[in-house]
Amino acid sequence: MSARENKDTTYKIQVMRDILAKKLTRSVVGSLVACVHCGMCNEACHYVLTHPDEPKMTPSFKADQLRKLFKYNYDWTGRVIPWWVGAKEPLSDADLEALKDIAFGTCTNCRRCTLNCPMGVDTATLNRIMRGLLSAVGVMPEGVRVVSKDQWEVGNQMGVLKEDYLETLDWMSEELVNEVGDESARIPIDKPGTEVMYTINPREAKYDPRTIAAAAKIFWAAGESWTMPSEGWDQTNFGLFSGDDQLGGASARRVYEKMKELGAKRLVISECGHGYRSTRCEGPNWVGIDQDWEMESSVFTMLRYLQEGRIRVDRNKLDRRTTYHDSCNLARSCGITEEPRELLRMVSNDFVEMVPNRAENFCCTGGGGAMSMSEYTPRRLKSAKVKADQIAATGAKIVVTSCHNCVDGLSDLIKHYKLGCEVKQLVELVADALVIEDCAVMRKSKAVVEMPKPALPLHGRRILVVDDEPDVRVFLRTVLEDAGAEIYEAPDGDHALAMARKHKPDLITLDLSMEGKDGVSTFAELRSDAEIAGIPVCIVTGHPEFRELIYQRAVPVPDGYMDKPVKDAELVDNLHRILGLAEHHKAPD
Amino acid sequence: MAERKVGDKIIKVIRGDITDLPVEAFVYDITADCKLSSGYGGAIASRGGKAIQDELATFGTLATGEATVTSGGNLKAKLIIHVNGPKFHEPDTKVKLARTVQSALRQADENGITVVAFPPIGAGLYQVPLDLSAKVIVDTVSEHLKNSTTIKEVLLVAFDAREYKPFEVAINGGN
Ligand code: SF4
Numbered sequence: 001m002s003a004r005e006n007k008d009t010t011y012k013i014q015v016m017r018d019i020l021a022k023k024l025t026r027s028v029v030g031s032l033v034a035c036v037h038c039g040m041c042n043e044a045c046h047y048v049l050t051h052p053d054e055p056k057m058t059p060s061f062k063a064d065q066l067r068k069l070f071k072y073n074y075d076w077t078g079r080v081i082p083w084w085v086g087a088k089e090p091l092s093d094a095d096l097e098a099l100k101d102i103a104f105g106t107c108t109n110c111r112r113c114t115l116n117c118p119m120g121v122d123t124a125t126l127n128r129i130m131r132g133l134l135s136a137v138g139v140m141p142e143g144v145r146v147v148s149k150d151q152w153e154v155g156n157q158m159g160v161l162k163e164d165y166l167e168t169l170d171w172m173s174e175e176l177v178n179e180v181g182d183e184s185a186r187i188p189i190d191k192p193g194t195e196v197m198y199t200i201n202p203r204e205a206k207y208d209p210r211t212i213a214a215a216a217k218i219f220w221a222a223g224e225s226w227t228m229p230s231e232g233w234d235q236t237n238f239g240l241f242s243g244d245d246q247l248g249g250a251s252a253r254r255v256y257e258k259m260k261e262l263g264a265k266r267l268v269i270s271e272c273g274h275g276y277r278s279t280r281c282e283g284p285n286w287v288g289i290d291q292d293w294e295m296e297s298s299v300f301t302m303l304r305y306l307q308e309g310r311i312r313v314d315r316n317k318l319d320r321r322t323t324y325h326d327s328c329n330l331a332r333s334c335g336i337t338e339e340p341r342e343l344l345r346m347v348s349n350d351f352v353e354m355v356p357n358r359a360e361n362f363c364c365t366g367g368g369g370a371m372s373m374s375e376y377t378p379r380r381l382k383s384a385k386v387k388a389d390q391i392a393a394t395g396a397k398i399v400v401t402s403c404h405n406c407v408d409g410l411s412d413l414i415k416h417y418k419l420g421c422e423v424k425q426l427v428e429l430v431a432d433a434l435v436i437e438d439c440a441v442m443r444k445s446k447a448v449v450e451m452p453k454p455a456l457p458l459h460g461r462r463i464l465v466v467d468d469e470p471d472v473r474v475f476l477r478t479v480l481e482d483a484g485a486e487i488y489e490a491p492d493g494d495h496a497l498a499m500a501r502k503h504k505p506d507l508i509t510l511d512l513s514m515e516g517k518d519g520v521s522t523f524a525e526l527r528s529d530a531e532i533a534g535i536p537v538c539i540v541t542g543h544p545e546f547r548e549l550i551y552q553r554a555v556p557v558p559d560g561y562m563d564k565p566v567k568d569a570e571l572v573d574n575l576h577r578i579l580g581l582a583e584h585h586k587a588p589d
Numbered sequence: 590m591a592e593r594k595v596g597d598k599i600i601k602v603i604r605g606d607i608t609d610l611p612v613e614a615f616v617y618d619i620t621a622d623c624k625l626s627s628g629y630g631g632a633i634a635s636r637g638g639k640a641i642q643d644e645l646a647t648f649g650t651l652a653t654g655e656a657t658v659t660s661g662g663n664l665k666a667k668l669i670i671h672v673n674g675p676k677f678h679e680p681d682t683k684v685k686l687a688r689t690v691q692s693a694l695r696q697a698d699e700n701g702i703t704v705v706a707f708p709p710i711g712a713g714l715y716q717v718p719l720d721l722s723a724k725v726i727v728d729t730v731s732e733h734l735k736n737s738t739t740i741k742e743v744l745l746v747a748f749d750a751r752e753y754k755p756f757e758v759a760i761n762g763g764n
């Protein structure tokens with residue numbers, strides 16, 4: 001033990017050091033070393049805007065807490081000039097408590113600051129890592145401990161017991177059957193081999209089951225073959241908030257295992273920002289599995305039903321002004337901004353945008369698990385002034401959002417700032433606007449009217465994404481899937497070659513700097529194997545210096561080349577162009 | 590179902606919710622302040638009734654590695670053996686965990702229990718590695734069953750598939 005350390009804290013610091021060492025991926029180290037403290041991100045943060053005299057609210061101050069620990073232990077500057085770079089470790093339990101208040105009480109991990117950082121620093125990721133280090137040594141707000149324990153041991157964040165959950169579904173079934181007068185409207189539980197398995201946020205089962213009934217009504221009206229699972233139904237994941245990747249993996253795995261057991265074709269995730277992000281984007285990485293079913297937000301499902309004519313709605317049923325609040329996880333982290341608006345416009349005549357919106361939108365202030373940490377409620381509500389002003393300026397009577405967390409955060413601030421409006425989700429609005437006599441369930445033949453879908457640029461294309469950074473793979477997958485592509489992923493060269501041989505994708509995006517077999521060797525091997533040599537390859541790299549190496553190889557050059565960070569639209573355009581050219585070359589004269 | 594025979598006694602791995610099992614006793618990993626809290630504790634309070642927490646309140650605190658017993662209230666189980674296992678990477682986790690399991694088994698004997706159920710103590714929120722928890726429990730229980738004891742059957746209860754596997758490996762002598 002060094003003289004600097006308090007005896008009781010020693011083992012905790014060692015645990016934190018050890019866990020931090022395992023988290024130091026290239027992108028994390030990038031965010032740790034890249035901050036130049038320019039302050040350009042300050043105005044992006046709702047805590048800074050509402051606490052202008054508190055320097056501790058700045059994103060860089062929050063991320064610096066992890067930087068100090070990193071520099072002290074893992075960066076040469078911290079060893080040589082610790083006083084200069086602020087390399088430091090917590091020395092006592094009081095220090096750990098202070099870190100807890102910063103990591104959990106002054107940041108909702110909303111990622112808005114990242115948008116404004118010219119250096120691409122991801123403060124929210126660093127803050128989540130700090131939360132994970134603290135949770136590992138038992139230092140966390142009581143609410144985080146309670147909710148995490150519920151999710152670990154009861155299988156859902158709110159400790160809803162199985163009998164209560166099933167009883168709630170039964171109750172919702174009764175209501176729906178009574179409303180529509182059709183016994184087949186009952187919610188099917190654990191039905192094997194359906195098209196859809198539908199998961200929810202436990203908040204729905206515990207506090208607001210009307211959204212379950214609304215979804216059931218839509219599935220029934222669309223004539224969908226669907227089921228809800230008796231277990232593995234909680235799509236939310238407190239591991240995303242507490243920083244505990246083990247909890248993240250365990251929770252996601254329960255959902256995936258139920259999907260496998262029931263053999264449903266598509267997992268539909270009810271409107272929930274972090275539930276979507278953790279189940280569809282982060283979950284497969286935490287669990288370390290390849291899942292072979294589709295996963296989508298129910299927003300996409302409802303939109304598809306409308307586009308296919310399986311359900312019809314009457315937008316005149318809603319006579320109040322609506323606005324849309326983008327959940328940080330859906331808009332900023334998963335790029336879902338247009339589909340909810342498209343759907344909302346179908347059920348609302350008077351929709352006005354909140355400003356700023358989409359990826360620029362401000363957090364509801366209930367994100368990152370903030371609603372479970374009552375000790376920070378006064379600060380949270382003070383920081384909510386930004387959001388309250390945004391809402392008030394719209395004059396809307398209904399704030400629509402596709403996230404249960406946001407429903408709670410927004411409802412709380414609406415009450416606090418006396419805004420006189422209410423919060424609803426799209427599922428409720430769509431269910432209310434249904435014109436049942438025009439829905440699939442009422443058509444004798446139940447034949448589905450196919451409506452032409454807008455063509456997506458990469459529709460039906462199968463793309464192999466090769467990158468050793470899980471975050472980058474998630475990003476590429478999300479962007480490309482949104483553009484209609486089907487994605488395979490490989491974390492290194494060996495996997496990439498094996499998957500290319502197995503799946504023969506239409507295109508490969510290839511990172512150059514990877515652990516194990518690097519991209520340059522992988523590319524050379526790819527081009528030398530007659531079976532796969534013809535697959536177009538687009539290099540996507542953060543190391544422009546390796547470009548030369550690729551072109552020095554005695555094999556045909558790559559079909560495309562992009563420097564990281566890549567922009568969504570540019571990526572899709574580029575790949576679309578490469579695929580078009582490849583087809584042109586293949587076509588017989 | 591994985592199982593191991595120790596003389597005429599048996600250890601079985603099953604899947605289920607430990608707080609809802611029709612067994613004579615099950616083990617609950619409580620905190621030093623003897624508060625039921627959430628998770629299994631919340632399920633115990635909700636299904637078992639207030640009497641259990643009231644009974645716990647009379648004990649004060651429980652040191653790491655120790656065990657105490659309350660009634661099962663309205664639960665299907667007759668008794669709950671509350672243990673305070675090691676938590677959050679504290680030093681000597683393995684030794685403390687073994688001591689915790691021994692304390693639980695001792696309580697089972699003192700109360701004449703023939704069937705007792707264990708969860709993977711410490712795994713989950715408290716971040717004891719699942720493999721370690723499973724192995725220490727299986728080894729300690731196996732040792733105990735070799736001696737004179739009232740216990741005839743020990744159930745190792747996995748809440749999900751992730752918890753089942755390490756128990757299965759440990760009971761088959763791996764790990
Ligand atoms: S995180 Fe980025 S924008 Fe914020 S202070 Fe650091 S370098 Fe500047």
Ligand code: SF4
Nearest residue numbers: 045107108110111113
């Ligand atoms: S992630 Fe959001 S809450 Fe956290 S510092 Fe950045 S802008 Fe502020």
